[in-house]
Amino acid sequence: MKIRANGIDIEVEDSAHVDGVLVPALARRPAVLLIMGLGMQLIAWPPALVKGLEDGGFRVIRFDNRDVGLSTHFDHLGKPNVLWASIKYRLGLLSKPPYALADMAHDALGVLEALQIESAHVVGVSLGGMIAQRVAIAAPKRVISLTSIMSTSGAKHLPRPQAKVLRVLLSRPKSQRSEAVVAHYLKLFKAIGSPDYPLDAAAMRATVELGVQRSYRPIGTTRQLMAVAADITRAAQLARITSPTLVLHGRADPLVPYACGVDTAKRIAGAKLVGIDGMGHDLPPQPVAQILVELLAHLRAAQGPAAPKGKASAAVASA
Template sequence: MKVQANGIAFEVEDRPAPGEPRGTVLLVMGLGMQLIAWPPALLDALAADGFRVICFDNRDCGLSTCLDGLGAPNLPLAALRQRLGFALRPPYTLADMAADALGVLDALQVQRAHVVGVSMGGMIAQRLALAAPQRVASLSSIMSSSGARKLPGPRPAALRALFSRPKGRGEEAVVRHTLGLLRAIGSPGFPADPIAQRAQVQRAVQRSFTPAGTLRQMLAVMADGRRADELPRIAVPTLVVHGKDDPLVPLACGEDTARRIPGARFVAVAGMGHDLPPGVVDMLLAPLLSHLRSHP
């Protein structure tokens, strides 16, 4: 279904709890990823534990409004300007995207929710906890970062895959390109099933393909340089989960996030990269459900 917030139409899936709800969980997806990227096993486990589960396509992604009128940013030029000390001026910010998430809750008349974000979604969730702590029952930041400038960056192979382009314009070229990226950033200890992964990628490409939107989201991430210094103000119960083998957002990024947020619990998962295959979901559910149950 569609809801309106901040002048944007957001595609939302709202899964009710089977009985009296224990609470509401808002799931915030990462860079360029659609709501259908949330593993069904994770959604099922949250619902079975009594939570209402809400997920949505971020702006510029999936079936939510694509803001192509804002133009496609030149990321290499933006990176150069940043290294030279110039401030970046993205067409929108992660704070704007946090306001989107809050707007989705408002549209669904949810006063308070557990906010769970992965990768860029974790950064958006951090921003939401800073902006509206009274609306956040708990924060879970998964495979994400504080955004501190001196943290290590992606491994070269992961970086090359992230900035590469499809070798063609057809659906198959886009699917092959996406599969290559997922292999480059995936979990070495929990390899994805190739047939299931291809089917999921093909479904996503057929549903929506917005490469310029992903670039705009990436620029918003790059421009959010002050968040790290603000994280000590987060006062909501926080869980930080990170893979020990993440080639895109290294383990130090998760450790830094947890160190900056007062009282945050940190869980490092051996063999986990930058994805959510079934084995990683199995490892993630125990600490996540415990965290959600502990902070009604």
């Protein structure tokens, strides 16, 4: 469904809405706001993770970030010159991004406003983790708990992506034909994937094809990337976060190295760090099962005595 938030249109999936109708009993559940990563759409959240949270007694809200999926696109802001921005960055200069991560954080808060949700557990993956951190900094009273998954503080001293992964990330499809675009993303997801948990090729292709058919917005992804590069103050501001925080990170992540998760946890008072062996920069079934165990325990501890008991999902039960 489409909602108006922070002055733009945002595509949202809310488990409290069934066939477009708000179900009061589901709306009263503690809310979990899921924020997806760079260029990714709300459908990228693994169904097992979403179902595990719902079975755990939570109201699950997913949305397309600005500039991707079915949310408002910002084509009127033009196409950033990534090469020139990279040169300026190395010279210690900053390029002005089309918009900031703080704007994307206010989009997330706007989703809660539109749905009349006073506070929520905020969970972000990769770029979504950076946005989630910004939400917790900007509106601590609205964040019951924070979970940052395979993300980073953005501190300058942290290790960069592996060179071969960065080359794939910054490359472009050979053409704009659907098959070439799908092949490009299959190559990217293989490069950043979990070495110990390779995804089934047919399932990966089906997932990529679904995403490309739903929306293909590479320029929007570039504008999001510019927002990440310009967000240079977040690391120093993480000490302001007071929400109970869980940091989950794959120890084999080739895109956002594990040290980035370690650094994030060190900067947030009381944060718990969980490293997942063999996990890269994706969400395969086995790590998702482990993530669910840690995440549900974290959400319930932060929720306190009123935490929902829920029921064990198949993913959690098999972990």
